[in-house]
Amino acid sequence: MNHPKVGIIMGSKSDLHVMQDAADVLKELGVDYEITVVSAHRTPDRMFTYAREAAGRGLKVIIAGAGGAAHLPGMVASLTHLPVIGVPVKSSNSIDGWDSILSILQMPNGIPVATVALNAAKNAGILAAQIISTADEQIVKNLIAFKDDLKKKVEESAKEMEGRD
Template sequence: MSQPQIGIIMGSKSDLDVMQDAADVLKELGVPYEITVVSAHRTPDRMFKYAKEAHGRGIKVIIAGAGGAAHLPGMVASLTHLPVIGVPVKSSNSIDGWDSILSILQMPNGIPVATVALNAAKNAGLLAAQIIATANENITQNLIAYKESLAQKVEESAREMQSGI
Protein backbone atom coordinates (compact mmCIF):
# COMPACT_ATOMS: atom_id res chain seq x y z
CA MET A 1 0.00 0.00 0.00
CA SER A 2 1.02 3.60 -0.54
CA GLN A 3 1.24 6.41 2.02
CA PRO A 4 -1.25 5.74 4.85
CA GLN A 5 -4.23 8.11 4.89
CA ILE A 6 -6.07 6.55 7.83
CA GLY A 7 -4.55 5.93 11.24
CA ILE A 8 -6.08 3.10 13.24
CA ILE A 9 -5.08 3.19 16.89
CA MET A 10 -6.24 1.25 19.91
CA GLY A 11 -5.61 1.40 23.62
CA SER A 12 -4.41 -2.20 23.88
CA LYS A 13 -3.43 -5.09 21.62
CA SER A 14 -6.43 -6.93 23.09
CA ASP A 15 -8.61 -4.50 21.08
CA LEU A 16 -7.18 -5.82 17.80
CA ASP A 17 -9.90 -8.46 17.42
CA VAL A 18 -12.40 -5.59 17.09
CA MET A 19 -10.22 -3.02 15.33
CA GLN A 20 -9.05 -5.45 12.64
CA ASP A 21 -12.49 -5.02 11.03
CA ALA A 22 -11.61 -1.39 10.21
CA ALA A 23 -8.33 -2.45 8.65
CA ASP A 24 -10.02 -5.20 6.64
CA VAL A 25 -12.66 -2.94 5.11
CA LEU A 26 -10.10 -0.22 4.34
CA LYS A 27 -7.94 -2.79 2.59
CA GLU A 28 -10.97 -4.02 0.62
CA LEU A 29 -11.70 -0.44 -0.45
CA GLY A 30 -8.09 0.30 -1.38
CA VAL A 31 -7.54 2.91 1.33
CA PRO A 32 -3.99 2.91 2.71
CA TYR A 33 -3.83 2.81 6.50
CA GLU A 34 -1.51 2.26 9.44
CA ILE A 35 -2.40 0.42 12.63
CA THR A 36 -0.78 0.54 16.07
CA VAL A 37 -1.32 0.55 19.83
CA VAL A 38 -1.44 3.93 21.57
CA SER A 39 -2.63 3.97 25.17
CA ALA A 40 -3.94 7.23 26.62
CA HIS A 41 -3.20 6.00 30.15
CA ARG A 42 -0.09 3.85 29.86
CA THR A 43 1.76 5.77 27.11
CA PRO A 44 0.49 9.37 27.15
CA ASP A 45 3.69 10.67 25.54
CA ARG A 46 3.23 8.22 22.65
CA MET A 47 -0.39 9.37 22.30
CA PHE A 48 0.65 13.04 22.22
CA LYS A 49 3.33 12.33 19.62
CA TYR A 50 0.99 10.24 17.45
CA ALA A 51 -1.81 12.82 17.49
CA LYS A 52 0.46 15.80 16.88
CA GLU A 53 2.47 14.15 14.05
CA ALA A 54 -0.30 12.28 12.21
CA HIS A 55 -1.16 15.11 9.81
CA GLY A 56 2.49 15.63 8.88
CA ARG A 57 2.72 11.95 7.93
CA GLY A 58 -0.25 12.26 5.56
CA ILE A 59 -2.95 10.87 7.86
CA LYS A 60 -6.33 12.42 7.07
CA VAL A 61 -8.59 10.58 9.55
CA ILE A 62 -7.86 8.78 12.82
CA ILE A 63 -9.90 5.82 14.02
CA ALA A 64 -9.38 5.32 17.75
CA GLY A 65 -10.73 2.28 19.56
CA ALA A 66 -10.76 1.96 23.33
CA GLY A 67 -12.53 0.07 26.07
CA GLY A 68 -13.29 0.83 29.69
CA ALA A 69 -12.77 4.52 30.41
CA ALA A 70 -12.08 4.95 26.67
CA HIS A 71 -10.20 8.22 26.87
CA LEU A 72 -8.08 7.61 23.74
CA PRO A 73 -10.46 9.00 21.06
CA GLY A 74 -11.24 12.18 22.97
CA MET A 75 -7.70 12.86 24.06
CA VAL A 76 -6.43 12.36 20.49
CA ALA A 77 -9.19 14.65 19.19
CA SER A 78 -8.07 17.32 21.67
CA LEU A 79 -4.56 17.21 20.21
CA THR A 80 -5.26 17.27 16.45
CA HIS A 81 -7.39 19.08 13.89
CA LEU A 82 -7.98 15.80 12.03
CA PRO A 83 -11.36 14.05 12.21
CA VAL A 84 -11.38 11.33 14.86
CA ILE A 85 -13.78 8.40 14.80
CA GLY A 86 -14.18 6.66 18.13
CA VAL A 87 -14.88 2.94 18.41
CA PRO A 88 -16.14 1.93 21.85
CA VAL A 89 -14.76 -1.53 22.61
CA LYS A 90 -16.37 -3.93 25.06
CA SER A 91 -13.35 -4.94 27.11
CA SER A 92 -12.89 -7.46 29.89
CA ASN A 93 -13.22 -4.73 32.54
CA SER A 94 -16.15 -3.07 30.79
CA ILE A 95 -19.66 -2.47 32.09
CA ASP A 96 -21.29 -4.15 29.07
CA GLY A 97 -19.54 -1.55 26.91
CA TRP A 98 -21.65 1.33 28.22
CA ASP A 99 -18.69 2.91 29.97
CA SER A 100 -16.80 3.02 26.66
CA ILE A 101 -19.78 4.29 24.67
CA LEU A 102 -20.55 7.09 27.11
CA SER A 103 -16.89 8.09 27.48
CA ILE A 104 -16.59 8.59 23.73
CA LEU A 105 -20.04 10.14 23.18
CA GLN A 106 -19.84 12.73 25.93
CA MET A 107 -17.22 15.02 24.45
CA PRO A 108 -17.37 18.72 25.30
CA ASN A 109 -18.30 21.24 22.62
CA GLY A 110 -15.28 22.09 20.51
CA ILE A 111 -13.71 18.61 20.65
CA PRO A 112 -15.90 16.43 18.41
CA VAL A 113 -15.45 12.69 18.07
CA ALA A 114 -17.62 10.82 15.60
CA THR A 115 -18.75 7.68 17.40
CA VAL A 116 -19.88 4.34 15.99
CA ALA A 117 -21.68 1.52 17.76
CA LEU A 118 -20.04 -0.78 20.28
CA ASN A 119 -17.35 -2.91 18.56
CA ALA A 120 -18.35 -1.44 15.16
CA ALA A 121 -14.84 -0.86 13.81
CA LYS A 122 -16.02 -1.86 10.32
CA ASN A 123 -18.40 1.11 10.32
CA ALA A 124 -15.56 3.34 11.51
CA GLY A 125 -13.48 2.13 8.55
CA LEU A 126 -16.34 2.81 6.16
CA LEU A 127 -16.91 6.29 7.60
CA ALA A 128 -13.20 7.09 7.33
CA ALA A 129 -13.21 5.89 3.71
CA GLN A 130 -16.24 8.08 2.98
CA ILE A 131 -14.40 11.10 4.38
CA ILE A 132 -11.34 10.33 2.23
CA ALA A 133 -13.58 9.69 -0.80
CA THR A 134 -14.71 13.32 -0.85
CA ALA A 135 -11.35 14.08 -2.48
CA ASN A 136 -10.54 10.73 -4.12
CA GLU A 137 -12.57 9.43 -7.07
CA ASN A 138 -11.04 5.93 -6.93
CA ILE A 139 -12.16 5.44 -3.35
CA THR A 140 -15.56 6.91 -4.26
CA GLN A 141 -15.98 4.28 -6.96
CA ASN A 142 -14.84 1.52 -4.59
CA LEU A 143 -17.42 2.67 -2.01
CA ILE A 144 -20.17 2.73 -4.62
CA ALA A 145 -19.28 -0.82 -5.67
CA TYR A 146 -19.16 -1.91 -2.02
CA LYS A 147 -22.63 -0.51 -1.30
CA GLU A 148 -23.99 -2.06 -4.49
CA SER A 149 -22.64 -5.43 -3.33
CA LEU A 150 -24.54 -5.01 -0.06
CA ALA A 151 -27.75 -4.41 -1.98
CA GLN A 152 -27.07 -7.44 -4.18
CA LYS A 153 -26.65 -9.64 -1.09
CA VAL A 154 -30.03 -8.52 0.23
CA GLU A 155 -31.68 -9.19 -3.14
CA GLU A 156 -30.10 -12.67 -3.25
CA SER A 157 -31.31 -13.41 0.28
CA ALA A 158 -34.81 -12.26 -0.61
CA ARG A 159 -34.87 -14.50 -3.72
CA GLU A 160 -33.65 -17.48 -1.68
CA MET A 161 -36.31 -16.96 0.97
CA GLN A 162 -39.09 -16.43 -1.57
CA SER A 163 -38.18 -19.56 -3.52
CA GLY A 164 -38.33 -21.57 -0.30
CA ILE A 165 -41.83 -20.38 0.58
Protein backbone atom coordinates in the same frame (compact mmCIF):
# COMPACT_ATOMS: atom_id res chain seq x y z
CA MET B 1 0.74 0.46 1.67
CA ASN B 2 2.93 3.40 0.78
CA HIS B 3 1.21 6.50 2.14
CA PRO B 4 -1.34 5.75 4.86
CA LYS B 5 -4.35 8.07 4.87
CA VAL B 6 -5.99 6.51 7.93
CA GLY B 7 -4.43 5.79 11.28
CA ILE B 8 -6.02 2.98 13.29
CA ILE B 9 -5.05 3.07 16.93
CA MET B 10 -6.23 1.15 19.96
CA GLY B 11 -5.57 1.26 23.66
CA SER B 12 -4.37 -2.34 23.88
CA LYS B 13 -3.43 -5.20 21.57
CA SER B 14 -6.40 -7.06 23.08
CA ASP B 15 -8.63 -4.66 21.09
CA LEU B 16 -7.21 -5.93 17.77
CA HIS B 17 -9.94 -8.57 17.41
CA VAL B 18 -12.39 -5.64 17.02
CA MET B 19 -10.18 -3.07 15.29
CA GLN B 20 -9.01 -5.48 12.59
CA ASP B 21 -12.43 -5.03 10.98
CA ALA B 22 -11.56 -1.39 10.21
CA ALA B 23 -8.29 -2.45 8.61
CA ASP B 24 -9.98 -5.16 6.57
CA VAL B 25 -12.66 -2.88 5.12
CA LEU B 26 -10.14 -0.11 4.38
CA LYS B 27 -8.02 -2.63 2.49
CA GLU B 28 -11.10 -3.79 0.58
CA LEU B 29 -11.91 -0.18 -0.31
CA GLY B 30 -8.36 0.59 -1.43
CA VAL B 31 -7.49 2.99 1.40
CA ASP B 32 -3.97 2.81 2.78
CA TYR B 33 -3.78 2.71 6.57
CA GLU B 34 -1.44 2.15 9.48
CA ILE B 35 -2.31 0.31 12.67
CA THR B 36 -0.73 0.39 16.12
CA VAL B 37 -1.28 0.46 19.88
CA VAL B 38 -1.42 3.84 21.61
CA SER B 39 -2.65 3.87 25.20
CA ALA B 40 -3.99 7.13 26.65
CA HIS B 41 -3.28 5.90 30.17
CA ARG B 42 -0.16 3.73 29.89
CA THR B 43 1.72 5.64 27.15
CA PRO B 44 0.44 9.24 27.22
CA ASP B 45 3.63 10.61 25.65
CA ARG B 46 3.21 8.19 22.72
CA MET B 47 -0.40 9.32 22.36
CA PHE B 48 0.59 13.01 22.36
CA THR B 49 3.29 12.41 19.74
CA TYR B 50 1.05 10.26 17.54
CA ALA B 51 -1.81 12.76 17.56
CA ARG B 52 0.35 15.84 17.05
CA GLU B 53 2.37 14.31 14.19
CA ALA B 54 -0.44 12.46 12.36
CA ALA B 55 -1.37 15.24 9.93
CA GLY B 56 2.26 15.99 9.12
CA ARG B 57 2.75 12.35 8.18
CA GLY B 58 -0.14 12.55 5.70
CA LEU B 59 -2.95 10.99 7.70
CA LYS B 60 -6.41 12.37 6.92
CA VAL B 61 -8.50 10.49 9.51
CA ILE B 62 -7.79 8.68 12.77
CA ILE B 63 -9.85 5.72 13.99
CA ALA B 64 -9.35 5.22 17.73
CA GLY B 65 -10.73 2.20 19.53
CA ALA B 66 -10.83 1.90 23.29
CA GLY B 67 -12.59 0.01 26.04
CA GLY B 68 -13.41 0.78 29.64
CA ALA B 69 -12.86 4.46 30.41
CA ALA B 70 -12.06 4.91 26.69
CA HIS B 71 -10.21 8.21 26.84
CA LEU B 72 -8.08 7.57 23.73
CA PRO B 73 -10.44 8.93 21.02
CA GLY B 74 -11.25 12.12 22.90
CA MET B 75 -7.70 12.84 23.97
CA VAL B 76 -6.44 12.32 20.42
CA ALA B 77 -9.20 14.60 19.10
CA SER B 78 -8.08 17.28 21.55
CA LEU B 79 -4.57 17.19 20.07
CA THR B 80 -5.26 17.22 16.31
CA HIS B 81 -7.40 19.00 13.74
CA LEU B 82 -7.99 15.69 11.91
CA PRO B 83 -11.37 13.96 12.16
CA VAL B 84 -11.35 11.24 14.81
CA ILE B 85 -13.73 8.30 14.71
CA GLY B 86 -14.17 6.56 18.04
CA VAL B 87 -14.88 2.85 18.34
CA PRO B 88 -16.16 1.83 21.76
CA VAL B 89 -14.81 -1.63 22.55
CA LYS B 90 -16.51 -4.01 24.94
CA SER B 91 -13.54 -5.07 27.02
CA SER B 92 -13.14 -7.58 29.82
CA ASN B 93 -13.35 -4.82 32.44
CA SER B 94 -16.25 -3.08 30.74
CA ILE B 95 -19.72 -2.37 32.07
CA ASP B 96 -21.39 -4.09 29.10
CA GLY B 97 -19.65 -1.54 26.88
CA TRP B 98 -21.70 1.38 28.16
CA ASP B 99 -18.70 2.95 29.87
CA SER B 100 -16.82 2.95 26.57
CA ILE B 101 -19.78 4.24 24.56
CA LEU B 102 -20.48 7.13 26.91
CA SER B 103 -16.80 8.03 27.35
CA ILE B 104 -16.42 8.44 23.59
CA LEU B 105 -19.86 9.87 22.83
CA GLN B 106 -20.07 12.53 25.55
CA MET B 107 -17.37 14.90 24.33
CA PRO B 108 -17.40 18.59 25.29
CA ASN B 109 -18.25 21.22 22.68
CA GLY B 110 -15.25 21.98 20.51
CA ILE B 111 -13.75 18.46 20.66
CA PRO B 112 -15.99 16.30 18.46
CA VAL B 113 -15.47 12.57 18.04
CA ALA B 114 -17.60 10.71 15.51
CA THR B 115 -18.76 7.62 17.37
CA VAL B 116 -19.85 4.30 15.91
CA ALA B 117 -21.68 1.48 17.65
CA LEU B 118 -20.07 -0.85 20.17
CA ASN B 119 -17.39 -2.99 18.46
CA ALA B 120 -18.36 -1.50 15.06
CA ALA B 121 -14.85 -0.94 13.72
CA LYS B 122 -16.03 -1.92 10.23
CA ASN B 123 -18.38 1.07 10.20
CA ALA B 124 -15.52 3.27 11.38
CA GLY B 125 -13.46 2.08 8.41
CA ILE B 126 -16.30 2.77 6.00
CA LEU B 127 -16.83 6.24 7.47
CA ALA B 128 -13.10 6.99 7.19
CA ALA B 129 -13.18 5.92 3.53
CA GLN B 130 -16.21 8.15 2.93
CA ILE B 131 -14.36 11.12 4.42
CA ILE B 132 -11.31 10.44 2.25
CA SER B 133 -13.51 9.94 -0.82
CA THR B 134 -14.32 13.66 -0.83
CA ALA B 135 -10.89 14.14 -2.40
CA ASP B 136 -10.32 10.78 -4.13
CA GLU B 137 -12.46 9.68 -7.06
CA GLN B 138 -11.16 6.09 -6.98
CA ILE B 139 -12.34 5.68 -3.39
CA VAL B 140 -15.74 7.04 -4.48
CA LYS B 141 -15.93 4.29 -7.12
CA ASN B 142 -14.83 1.66 -4.60
CA LEU B 143 -17.48 2.79 -2.10
CA ILE B 144 -20.21 2.72 -4.74
CA ALA B 145 -19.21 -0.83 -5.71
CA PHE B 146 -19.09 -1.83 -2.02
CA LYS B 147 -22.58 -0.50 -1.36
CA ASP B 148 -23.93 -2.05 -4.58
CA ASP B 149 -22.57 -5.39 -3.35
CA LEU B 150 -24.40 -4.94 -0.04
CA LYS B 151 -27.62 -4.28 -1.95
CA LYS B 152 -27.13 -7.38 -4.12
CA LYS B 153 -26.56 -9.57 -1.07
CA VAL B 154 -29.81 -8.39 0.51
CA GLU B 155 -31.74 -8.92 -2.73
CA GLU B 156 -30.27 -12.43 -3.10
CA SER B 157 -31.21 -13.25 0.49
CA ALA B 158 -34.75 -12.02 -0.08
CA LYS B 159 -35.13 -14.14 -3.23
CA GLU B 160 -33.77 -17.17 -1.41
CA MET B 161 -36.12 -16.74 1.54
CA GLU B 162 -39.10 -16.12 -0.71
CA GLY B 163 -38.34 -19.27 -2.68
CA ARG B 164 -37.46 -17.52 -5.92
CA ASP B 165 -34.35 -18.18 -7.99
